[in-house]
Amino acid sequence: MEKKMTSGEIAKKAGVSQKAVRLYDEKGLLKPSDYSEGNYRLYDREALQVLEKIVALKQIGFSLEEIRDNLIKGEAGNVEEALRMQLKAMEEKRYQIDKVIDSINRTLDRKGGNLDWDDVAGIVQNVSIDQKADEWHWDALKHTSEDWHVTLFNAVNVKENEKVLDLGCGYAKIWRNNWKRIPKGTKVFGYDVHGSWADDFAKFIPENKSELADGVEFKIEFEDLTGEAAWKKIKKEKEYSLILAHYLYFEVKNIEDIVARASKVLSKDGVFSYNGYAVNWWYVFFKNDFKAMGLDTSFMDEGIKKQKKAQADSEAMLKKYFSKVEAVELTNSWHYSDSEEIIKKMLENFEENKKYILDNKKKIKDYYDAKIKKDGEVVCERISVFWNCYK
Ligand SMILES: C[S@@+](CC[C@H](N)C(=O)[O-])C[C@H]1O[C@@H](n2cnc3c(N)ncnc32)[C@H](O)[C@@H]1O
Incomplete structure (x- = not known):
């Protein structure tokens, strides 16, 4: 024995x-x-x-x-799926760790020998700001087939020899993800502050310069856009035919001041591409489904009402500085084949109403499970509003 x-x-x-x-x-x-x-x-x-x-x-x-x-307990079949999921989770972790390493390195390079606790706080803030963007990015990678930054790049329609001003360029996925497609002769002037992901982008440029089309140039300036020094530099180039201010509105106190200043350096036929507060399409999507499930939509109605007002206010603000303001609706479709993931997204969007959602979880889950069984997936066609503004 x-x-x-x-x-x-x-x-x-x-x-x-x-x-x-x-x-x-x-x-x-x-x-x-x-x-x-x-x-x-x-x-x-x-x-x-x-x-x-x-x-x-x-x-x-x-x-x-x-x-x-x-x-x-599982069978062999589960092993592959589990390994694939693990691979994805590990890649996400590596990506996060790389960013922390980059952020520490940048701070050391820039301030070596002259560091204090504010620098550590800066690193923490920097990493956590970007973490939100990354979470969105990974979520999008999982559920959307199109690259959002390719959609955005196509929408802004950069032309050959264009002079572009990118306000708060940050990690600059709109450029990185379309690197080889940037038309010949484009000159991009990116502005951001030190300690942001623009430092990373500034490093990326020389390392990948050889892949750019002829005559494409990037110049990154580290200046606070709420101060005079930045605009003194911006004005040196006189005018820009394309100005981007994407995802900047929630990070600065007085976005209107930046919009006003941008309008002055836009060329006669140029375009100012802006995004600001607007209707969050998840609200619209979930509201329609809640209606179909016979659930209470009042908190969603309330949210949509507020967002519509904020959207109208953004548009009115732009109209003060531009004679033509055109709303451009960009769509990307999110695909779900697991009802739990849909509920997770719902909870992220309606944190304050978590209890109501969880109290009705069975009904919600049954609704989406039935849809997935019937159609194979649930698709949310999300609409995001950008504005093209003309002098
Ligand atoms: C949410 S990110 C958006 C980045 C990029 N425009 C995009 O679409 O992905 C906002 C960027 O604005 C920068 N920013 C915020 N306030 C700023 C200021 N006062 N001056 C310059 N840049 C600023 C941040 O550092 C950050 O990189």
Whole structure:
């Protein structure tokens, strides 16, 4: 008969501590095969194989819960899916870590020898601002087939030899994601502050310059757009035929001042491309579905009403500085084949109404499950408003 191992022996064989073996037992991952007369745990060869599997899966980043729920009990088919999900999660983690490393390096390069706690706070702020954008980015990667920054780039329609001013250029995905498609002779003047992702973009430019079309040039200036120094520099170039102010409105206190100043440096036939407060399309999408489910939509109606007013205010503000203000509706479709993911998105958008959503979760889930069963997926055609403004 096979001689069973004690917890100390199996731990030694798998290269883990005895405490870990106890923990795996408590968590339901590795049950003893038997107990000795003195009620000590005993393990057979099969248990050792399970333990080795746990150690391997932990090493590639699975949590104990994931190992228990998906892998130990699961069938071979689940392994591939679980590994793919793990790969994605690890790539996300690496991306985040790379950004933190970049942010620390940039601060050290810029302020080396002259650092204080404000610099650390700056790094934290910088990383957390970008984390939100990244979360959106990863979410979009998972659920949309089009690259939003390609859609945006197509919409702004950069022309050959255009002189572009990019206000608050940041990480500049509109340029990075279309790098080789930027038309010949385009000159881009990007403005942002130090300590933002524009530092990263400033590094990216020389490293990738060789892939640009002939005559394409980028110049990044680190200046605060709410101050005079920035506009003194901007005015040196006299006029720009394309000015971008994308996703800047919620980061500056007085966006109107920047819009007013931008209108003065726009060329006669130029375009100022702006986005500001507008209707959040998730509200519209979920509202229609809530109606179909017979649920209360009053909080969504309220939100949409406020957003419509904010959108109208943005448009009215632009009209003070431009003779023609054209709303451009850009769409991107979000695809879902898992009702839980839809509910997650819903909860993100309606945090204050979390209780109502969770109280009705079964109804909501059933509704989306039925749709997914019938059509294979749920699609939200999201509309985002940008404005093209002319002198
Ligand atoms: C949300 S990001 C948008 C970046 C980019 N325009 C885009 O569409 O992805 C806003 C950017 O504006 C920059 N910003 C905020 N306030 C600024 C200011 N006063 N002067 C210059 N840049 C500013 C931030 O540092 C950040 O990079």
